[in-house]
Amino acid sequence: AGGGGMNPARLPAALVPRAEPLRLSLQAAADRMQDSLIGGAYSAIAREAGDGAAALFLPDGRLLAQARSLPLLLGSLIPAVAAVLARFPAVSMREGDGYLLNDPFAGGTHLPDLTLIRPVFLGGELIGFAAASLHHQDVGGITPGSIPPHATSIFQEGLRIPPMPSHRNGLLDPQLEALLAANSRTPDLLLGDLSSQWSATSLGSRELQQLALREGAHFPALCDALIAQADILTRQALLAAPDGTGRWEDALDSDGVGADPVPIRVTVEKRGDRLRIDFTGSSPQTRGPVNAAPAAVLSAALYFMRSLAPDAPNNAGCLAALDLVLPEASVVNPHWPAAVNARTGTVKLACNAIIGAWSAIAPETAAAANAGVAAVIAFAGTGPDGRSFALTEVVASGAGGHAGGDGTGGISTDVSNARNTPVEIVEARTPIRIEGYGLAAGSGGAGRHRGGDGLRRIYCLTGGSGTVSYRGERHRQAARGAAGGAPGALSLAWIERADGRIETLGAKAQFEWRAGDRLHVETAGAGGWGQPEGRQATATSEGD
Structure with missing residues (x-):
């Protein structure tokens, strides 16, 4: 992965003062796209949880600016744009066109995440792309919410969309619209959320045009300079760290079908101004749905590379110094037709593993493991009034303790x-x-310094009946401590039936419930840092 461009020092002296204002303007444009995307969404998973991402790209597919939002989706936009360009040459694109995809084997991550890409033109010339990805409430499959925890094939997970034209002259193709609606249990939400994606890309298109007009003929050179600047700052951060090799191993509880743990192994090797992240040794691809497509794993790598030089421009240059190795037919690079809907836990543990391996090279950055849980719960059914309902939510966990203090509780991490x-x-x-x-x-x-606490939620179905798909993690494999700190507590989930019976749930579960039944969820805690006897009596784990 990487980006190219010219050295900022090669910019004509008169242009150097214009680079930083352009960087800030591009970042603001991407953030406004994100605000439009989430503010205009219909489904709770998007509008309330913020499960979406927006970014701007150059005509050759290089990332130019991305919103400060959801890293899990931001990194995956890069392969999505590349997949569209590989199938549809730029010369065939026109103003008002749009392209849609969700195929994990062609630039996507998992099927509920639909990515919409809009080419941006100025004076008839392609100047870039505006892209927006959003988690949709339902795209079909064998369970409501399209996250079946026991899926064994991509065909059980919903409608798979390869990169294809979706809009012409600014209008959604009516045949595609009918196809999408026919394959969703919540067609109104799907089409409403897709319209929010189009609005966000429309806003991004206008803002990119305005910036190109403002900078005139110097716009391409300034964009190249910003990408080169990100590359240089990232390499400088690497040069400031010692050369070395770090390794880390973690494991998912299971793949949702079998009972065996699924190991995630990474080796991080830093030499000079380059970094190699190698997942060789990780589990072969699994029968269950915890496999993560390369686009999803790239998100973990991009998150880490951005953390090395957080003040660098937020673009493709951050990846130029990276070599990312994802073994074929593994849990981090599965072959078709692997099931992939539960890839979130895999990517989170992969990100934790990268951070843990890096701490062996740069011990001053060491922290205990984050809890590594983003429990995804999809509710669907029929209420007492006979009307159907559907809602998906994400329940966070805790951040690891570190040398500077306690980890924060009840927060999304990495x-x-x-x-x-x-x-x-x-x-x-x-x-x-x-x-x-x-x-x-x-x-x-x-x-x-204590690890951050997880969250607890108790849900009671007050009427009607329904189906719940629960996708958690850390029910068996605890987040480890560091520097003598203790591991965090395990996740717990159980059903308390209306008649008092208790049914314990594993990390991946699906069940039916009726009025009076209660679902209890407690997400795992993060690891602690340092020997407990050195703790001050006034410290807390809530991060308040």
Whole structure:
């Protein structure tokens, strides 16, 4: 992965003062796209949780600017744009065109994430692309919400869309619209969210045109300079760190079908101004749906590379110094037709593994493992009034303790930056009452600096009946501590039936429930840092 461009020092002296204002303007444009995308969405997973991402690209597919939003989707936009360009030459594109995809084997991640890409023109010349990805409530498959925890094939997960034209002259193709609606249990939400994606790319298109007009003929050179600047700053950060090799191993609880753990292994090798991240030794691709397509794993690598030089421009230059190795037919690079809907836990543990391996090279950055959980729960069914309901939410966990202090509890970490869905939204859109919500007190690992606590939620179905798909992690494999700190507590989930019976759930589960049944979820705590006896009595784990 990488980006090219000219050295900023080669810019004519008169242009150098214009580079930084352009960088800020591009970042602001991408952030405004993100605000438009989430603000205009219909489904709760998008509008409330913020499960979407927006970015701007150059005509050759290089990332120019991305919103400060959800790293899990931001990194995956890069392969999506590349997949569109590979199938549709730029010379065939016209103003008002749009392209849609979700195929994990052609630039996508998992099927609920639809990516819309719009070419941007100025004076008849292609000057870039505006792209927006959004998690949709339902795109078909064997379970409502399109995240079947026991899927064994991509064909069970929903409608698979290879890169294809979606819009012409600014209008959604009516035949594609009919196809999408026919394959979703919530067609109104799908089409509404897709319209929000088009609006976001329209805004991005206008802003990119305005910036190109403002900079005139110097616009391409300034964009190249910003990408080169990100490359240089990232390499400088690498040069400041010692050469070395670090390794880390973690494991998913299971693949959702079998009972065996799924190992994630990474070797990080730093030499001079280059970094190699190698997942050789990780599990072969699994029968269950925890496989992660390369576009998804790239998100973890991009997150880490951005962390090396956070002040660098947020573009393709951050990846130029990276060699990313994803073994074929592995859990981080599966072959078709692998199931992939539960890839979030895999990518989160992969990101944790990269950070852990890097700490062996740069010990001053060491921290205990984040909890590594973003539990995804899809609710669907029929309420007491006979009306159907559907809602998907993400439940966060905790951040690892570190040398500077306690980890924060109840927060999305690393590649996941989704918001917790407000209680009021859940109760307004479904016949579900939230009977408990707060930190899972004491779940963070003990240490001089405690790990952040996970979250607890109690859901009661007040009427009707329905189906729940639960996709969690860390039910068996705890987040480890560092520097003598203790591991975090495990995740827990169980059903309390209306008659008092208790049914314990594993990390991947699907079940039916009826009025009076309760779902209890407690996400894992993060690891603690340092020997617990060195802890100050006044410290807390909540991060307040």
